[in-house]
Amino acid sequence: MAMTVKTVSRPSRGLLEQIYIWEVVRGLGITFRHFFVNLTRHILALIGLPGKPGAATIQYPDVPAVLGARARTRHRLLRREDGAPRCTSCLLCETICPARCIRITAEESPDVMVEKRAKTFDIDLGMCVFCGHCVEACPVDAIRMDVDFVELASYSRADMILDMDELLKPS
Amino acid sequence: MTKKVTFTLDGKALEAREGQTVLEAATDAGIMIPHYCWHRSLGNPGNCRMCLVEVEGTPKPQVSCRLPAREGLVVKSLSPAAKRAQTSALELHLVDHPLDCPVCDQSGECGLQDYYMGIGRYVSVLREDKAHAKKRQVLGPHIVLDQERCILCTRCTRFVAQISKSHELGIFGRGHNEAVDLVPGRTLDNPYSGNLADICPVGALTDRDFRFQVRVWYLDETESICPGCSRGCPISAHTSTQRPWHNKGRRLARLKPRVLDWLCDEGRYGFSDFDSDRLGRLTAPLSEVRSALQTHRDDLAVVASGSLSNEDWKAFKSLFVDKLKVKRFLFTPEPDQVGSEDELLRRREKVPNLEGGRALGFGTEIKSLTWESLGQDIAGGRVRSLYVVDRDPAKVLGEKLLHKLELLIYQGPRMGKTGGLARYRLPATDWLEENGHFTNFQGKIQEYRQALKPLGDARPDWKIFADLEAGL
Numbered sequence: 176m177a178m179t180v181k182t183v184s185r186p187s188r189g190l191l192e193q194i195y196i197w198e199v200v201r202g203l204g205i206t207f208r209h210f211f212v213n214l215t216r217h218i219l220a221l222i223g224l225p226g227k228p229g230a231a232t233i234q235y236p237d238v239p240a241v242l243g244a245r246a247r248t249r250h251r252l253l254r255r256e257d258g259a260p261r262c263t264s265c266l267l268c269e270t271i272c273p274a275r276c277i278r279i280t281a282e283e284s285p286d287v288m289v290e291k292r293a294k295t296f297d298i299d300l301g302m303c304v305f306c307g308h309c310v311e312a313c314p315v316d317a318i319r320m321d322v323d324f325v326e327l328a329s330y331s332r333a334d335m336i337l338d339m340d341e342l343l344k345p346s
Numbered sequence: 347m348t349k350k351v352t353f354t355l356d357g358k359a360l361e362a363r364e365g366q367t368v369l370e371a372a373t374d375a376g377i378m379i380p381h382y383c384w385h386r387s388l389g390n391p392g393n394c395r396m397c398l399v400e401v402e403g404t405p406k407p408q409v410s411c412r413l414p415a416r417e418g419l420v421v422k423s424l425s426p427a428a429k430r431a432q433t434s435a436l437e438l439h440l441v442d443h444p445l446d447c448p449v450c451d452q453s454g455e456c457g458l459q460d461y462y463m464g465i466g467r468y469v470s471v472l473r474e475d476k477a478h479a480k481k482r483q484v485l486g487p488h489i490v491l492d493q494e495r496c497i498l499c500t501r502c503t504r505f506v507a508q509i510s511k512s513h514e515l516g517i518f519g520r521g522h523n524e525a526v527d528l529v530p531g532r533t534l535d536n537p538y539s540g541n542l543a544d545i546c547p548v549g550a551l552t553d554r555d556f557r558f559q560v561r562v563w564y565l566d567e568t569e570s571i572c573p574g575c576s577r578g579c580p581i582s583a584h585t586s587t588q589r590p591w592h593n594k595g596r597r598l599a600r601l602k603p604r605v606l607d608w609l610c611d612e613g614r615y616g617f618s619d620f621d622s623d624r625l626g627r628l629t630a631p632l633s634e635v636r637s638a639l640q641t642h643r644d645d646l647a648v649v650a651s652g653s654l655s656n657e658d659w660k661a662f663k664s665l666f667v668d669k670l671k672v673k674r675f676l677f678t679p680e681p682d683q684v685g686s687e688d689e690l691l692r693r694r695e696k697v698p699n700l701e702g703g704r705a706l707g708f709g710t711e712i713k714s715l716t717w718e719s720l721g722q723d724i725a726g727g728r729v730r731s732l733y734v735v736d737r738d739p740a741k742v743l744g745e746k747l748l749h750k751l752e753l754l755i756y757q758g759p760r761m762g763k764t765g766g767l768a769r770y771r772l773p774a775t776d777w778l779e780e781n782g783h784f785t786n787f788q789g790k791i792q793e794y795r796q797a798l799k800p801l802g803d804a805r806p807d808w809k810i811f812a813d814l815e816a817g818l
Contacts, residue, residue, distance in 0.1 A: 278589075281559075282558065290482060314448045315448065
């Protein structure tokens with residue numbers, strides 16, 4: 176394929192741009208405009224008058240962030256009434272996971288009616304896209320996701336991988 | 347010459363032999379009518395009622411597996427009446443089926459799932475609880491039974507009666523209590539028992555070896571040839587490479603018969619150690635191997651394996667016979683590579699391709715030593731160097747004798763005892779990692795295809811032979 180070359184002329188700089196001072200004043204004008212607009216909106220809101228809300232900065236981590244109602248965060252594995260993990264290791268969540276962050280290996284369950292259970296169940300939160308497909312796919316309601324804010328941070332990639340013990344801990 | 351008849355199936359004119367059933371003729375023509383109990387090698391008891399079709403001129407639907415094709419017969423398998431009949435049959439099959447697809451190994455290749463999605467899609471009207479039966483019953487070394495999932499198609503009992511003729515399974519009880527079970531005092535332990543997992547259309551009989559290892563939708567299929575004996579059965583190699591944590595990290599998940607209906611257990615379960623004990627890297631440059639071969643060409647003996655492909659044999663001949671003019675060869679299988687045989691599939695010679703060597707004169711014009719005479723030659727100092735291709739003389743002759751050799755070169759996919767003793771180790775690919783042809787004992791040349799990437803520095807045997815020859 177032939178390379179397409181498009182010639183673009185440089186924007187010419189007039190006198191005002193070249194002496195800079197006018198441009199600095201113009202830029203500061205934008206800053207001050209935002210400042211006074213926000214100030215007015217906050218004062219109007221404070222005295223109960225209608226108007227658009229002013230821009231807000233969250234004082235994280237002193238003030239926790241507010242998540243949307245549909246936000247889903249960390250995964251939890253659920254237990255049966257007898258305390259055994261609900262997961263039957265059907266691998267439907269691993270199959271549907273678009274980020275391929277779930278790794279399960281299966282083994283025989285001592286309970287013959289359960290038949291199959293997970294030997295290992297790892298979720299790599301570093302790769303997870305929090306889509307919630309795993310929760311949707313699960314036929315035995317073994318996996319759910321937290322809705323409240325959980326700080327998911329660690330010092331290494333390996334620490335982002337949660338194993339079954341960690342996933343089974345109640346929130 | 348049997349008479350041909352023409353009948354119509356779903357508006358399409360089909361030809362059938364006289365007396366052939368509609369289901370069989372349709373299957374031959376590539377048209378699928380749902381069925382469970384009918385199997386082309388196991389007959390047509392007509393008990394599953396899944397193959398019901400509408401026949402013009404008859405008031406009720408007929409089972410196409412027992413309906414002989416005759417001239418001018420008009421059959422509809424896709425009409426609303428036929429579909430309704432098939433759906434009702436499926437619904438009855440599923441009355442007591444536990445629907446535990448998430449834990450069932452058959453899930454993904456299950457007849458019940460396929461037909462439910464294909465023709466069923468009914469809303470169940472069943473209000474009673476499902477009946478329970480024995481679960482996870484180990485029948486023998488390879489097969490585990492789940493009676494709840496069974497639809498009583500009797501394929502398994504017909505297999506042990508007609509094919510393996512070992513009669514371990516039977517149908518016991520009547521009505522609601524009818525169930526497949528072991529004949530008292532027996533275990534399902536015949537040389538073909540693994541086939542039961544294949545012919546079971548549902549998840550009632552599953553493979554213990556494959557159980558819970560990997561879900562079937564993660565498997566890749568490659569057309570291959572079983573290297574278990576000189577029969578060379580066409581097989582389909584199911585490999586799991588997409589997610590290495592499945593199947594205990596092994597790449598070969600299972601083998602299934604391809605053109606033929608059956609596969610013996612020796613072939614089916616003989617290769618689960620495919621990835622273990624492999625030679626990793628090439629430890630010395632080929633030029634060093636070449637000069638060692640040059641100096642030892644007069645006292646060299648070559649031990650070659652029957653697992654070489656026809657292509658390998660050709661390069662082998664060119665290197666050792668034409669170029670190096672080696673006099674001593676050994677092609678005889680190792681003592682444990684000679685086993686039992688039967689009329690169905692298994693052959694005595696448990697290596698796939700000695701026949702391909704014989705076609706080039708190995709073992710016929712070019713005489714083979716025996717293991718004893720090779721041992722004597724090494725002990726007597728007549729053979730001071732040995733080139734071993736995928737064989738284990740250390741196992742047969744003993745490690746002590748091999749220490750007498752001045753040069754031992756080992757070429758093969760797995761280390762074995764001999765690989766550990768060899769001065770030069772040339773890693774070669776195994777059958778699933780290369781393309782090639784095997785000639786079976788009948789002289790039939792069959793192609794096998796590459797399913798897996800070679801491990802480490804492994805290369806096909808013919809490439810190693812050709813490279814060695816090129817520099818000599």
